[in-house]
Amino acid sequence: MAEPSRMASALFCPKVMSDSVLKLHHPAADATATTWTIHSATPICLRGTVRVPGDKSISHRALMLGALATGETEIRGLLLGEDPRSTAACFRAMGAQISELNTERVTVQGIGLGQLQEPESVLDAGNSGTTLRLMLGILASHTDRFFVVTGDDSLRSRPMGRVVKPLEQMGAKIWGRQGGKFAPLAIQGQKLQPIHYQSPIASAQVKSCVMLAGLMCEGETIVTEPHQSRDHSERMFRAFGADVEVDVEACRVVVKGPAQLKGQPVTVPGDISSAAFWMVAAAIVPDSDLMIENVGINPTRTGVLEALQQMEADITLENQRTVAGEPVADIRVRHSKLKACRIEGAIIPRLIDEIPVLAVAAAFAEGTTVIRDAAELRVKESDRLTAMATQLQKFGAQVSEHPDGLDITGGTPLQGTEVESWGDHRIAMSFAIASLNATGTTTIHHAESAAISYPDFVPTLDAVVHN
Numbered sequence: 522m523a524e525p526s527r528m529a530s531a532l533f534c535p536k537v538m539s540d541s542v543l544k545l546h547h548p549a550a551d552a553t554a555t556t557w558t559i560h561s562a563t564p565i566c567l568r569g570t571v572r573v574p575g576d577k578s579i580s581h582r583a584l585m586l587g588a589l590a591t592g593e594t595e596i597r598g599l600l601l602g603e604d605p606r607s608t609a610a611c612f613r614a615m616g617a618q619i620s621e622l623n624t625e626r627v628t629v630q631g632i633g634l635g636q637l638q639e640p641e642s643v644l645d646a647g648n649s650g651t652t653l654r655l656m657l658g659i660l661a662s663h664t665d666r667f668f669v670v671t672g673d674d675s676l677r678s679r680p681m682g683r684v685v686k687p688l689e690q691m692g693a694k695i696w697g698r699q700g701g702k703f704a705p706l707a708i709q710g711q712k713l714q715p716i717h718y719q720s721p722i723a724s725a726q727v728k729s730c731v732m733l734a735g736l737m738c739e740g741e742t743i744v745t746e747p748h749q750s751r752d753h754s755e756r757m758f759r760a761f762g763a764d765v766e767v768d769v770e771a772c773r774v775v776v777k778g779p780a781q782l783k784g785q786p787v788t789v790p791g792d793i794s795s796a797a798f799w800m801v802a803a804a805i806v807p808d809s810d811l812m813i814e815n816v817g818i819n820p821t822r823t824g825v826l827e828a829l830q831q832m833e834a835d836i837t838l839e840n841q842r843t844v845a846g847e848p849v850a851d852i853r854v855r856h857s858k859l860k861a862c863r864i865e866g867a868i869i870p871r872l873i874d875e876i877p878v879l880a881v882a883a884a885f886a887e888g889t890t891v892i893r894d895a896a897e898l899r900v901k902e903s904d905r906l907t908a909m910a911t912q913l914q915k916f917g918a919q920v921s922e923h924p925d926g927l928d929i930t931g932g933t934p935l936q937g938t939e940v941e942s943w944g945d946h947r948i949a950m951s952f953a954i955a956s957l958n959a960t961g962t963t964t965i966h967h968a969e970s971a972a973i974s975y976p977d978f979v980p981t982l983d984a985v986v987h988n
């Protein structure tokens with residue numbers, strides 16, 4: 522537990538802000554878009570307690586496995602972001618009974634492995650790569666049923682060949698744009714054969730897609746990857762009764778099928794990817810002290826903690842515990858002087874979604890932070906390397922872009938500016954954090970995307986900012 526006197530200052534610091542630091546408006550030309558204007562006229566600090574929303578990866582998997590299991594799955598702490606909503610809508614369209622989504626309690630009445638119904642229309646994964654790629658592994662193995670899947674402009678430009686290729690090796694029949702490389706994709710379900718797939722990329726989406734297809738195969742479906750990616754599927758498959766073996770050293774997973782899944786209670790921990798915004802905010806804004814409660818600290822996700830600790834951020838983990846098979850802690854972060862670090866190699870999949878906000882931390886760190894082996898960021902919701910390089914430069918930061926990373930030299934004071942987020946949630950929220958320690962006003966376009974993973978980002982920011 523935290524030292525009591527410091528806890529008290531974190532929890533009970535009086536809030537004196539009279540007005541919101543962040544203002545929203547909808548540009549006349551596009552009522553669906555939201556622009557954020559953040560004004561840091563007087564020195565601010567961040568204080569208090571934050572409870573981040575449920576983990577996005579675990580939320581998707583709980584809905585999917587719940588739909589494939591027999592019996593009821595009860596989910597507590599589900600993320601109510603747009604991405605899990607897309608997953609819920611797709612599985613409802615295939616016959617799963619999913620109650621109204623809320624954070625308290627969602628129930629999924631599963632219909633059993635291989636029993637999803639052919640949907641009457643196109644399945645829309647929205648902005649969510651996880652929904653589309655994981656769902657493909659499930660649909661491909663549903664014999665005698667036909668599916669068409671698509672997504673928004675961003676998702677239709679993201680590579681699907683990485684999951685289509687192993688599924689085709691298993692016998693799947695999939696058609697799509699450019700020979701199956703891009704959605705929309707059409708799938709004619711087949712009886713699949715198990716394979717040993719050596720994935721060229723460390724991707725939990727690729728691994729999970731093949732594992733999901735393997736659930737219905739007879740025999741061992743094996744996936745190896747160059748570095749270990751997040752292991753939420755492995756943990757949840759086991760909890761639902763599937764036979765899964767993991768060799769962490771060899772980055773290898775074996776699924777023995779056919780499986781029988783049984784509905785389970787799932788408690789979703791807070792998302793460390795959402796917590797990362799507050800960790801960086803508290804680390805860079807002078808006089809800040811934030812307690813971030815109930816954060817999932819699964820070791821395959823904690824690269825952001827290690828990177829920030831390497832940067833000499835003042836971080837302590839308190840109240841460590843295990844909730845529904847996932848390690849959880851409260852994370853306290855206080856402002857400190859940051860130092861540059863190198864982020865590359867095996868840690869990259871363990872902090873892949875946090876690189877944009879780590880780039881913000883680097884802009885305030887002494888020395889040059891080097892990020893490499895992160896070319897995957899070019900095929901996320903936007904090209905996150907170009908987005909961070911070009912827009913941080915507008916703030917006055919010294920950033921150079923490399924094919925697989927960034928060099929960021931900290932120390933130059935940032936100045937408020939006008940930036941584009943390309944409708945990418947992680948980019949929009951990263952710039953909001955940068956603006957807290959920039960002088961003047963920052964305008965962030967297309968920030969409505971925050972609702973993809975963090976619908977309450979703006980009220981949470983307002984609650985913790987003090988001056």
Ligand SMILES: O=C(O)C1=C[C@@H](OP(=O)(O)O)[C@@H](O)[C@H](O)C1
Pocket residue numbers: 577578579651723724725726727729750751873874897
């Ligand atoms: O499996 C998952 O839930 C995810 C895996 C990651 O993608 P990749 O596995 O494609 O790197 C991550 O970027 C994404 O936000 C969620």
Ligand SMILES: C=C(OP(=O)(O)O)C(=O)O
Pocket residue numbers: 577604648649650651652874901902947974
């Ligand atoms: C990359 C992300 O998600 P997805 O691939 O599911 O769209 C993300 O949330 O940062």
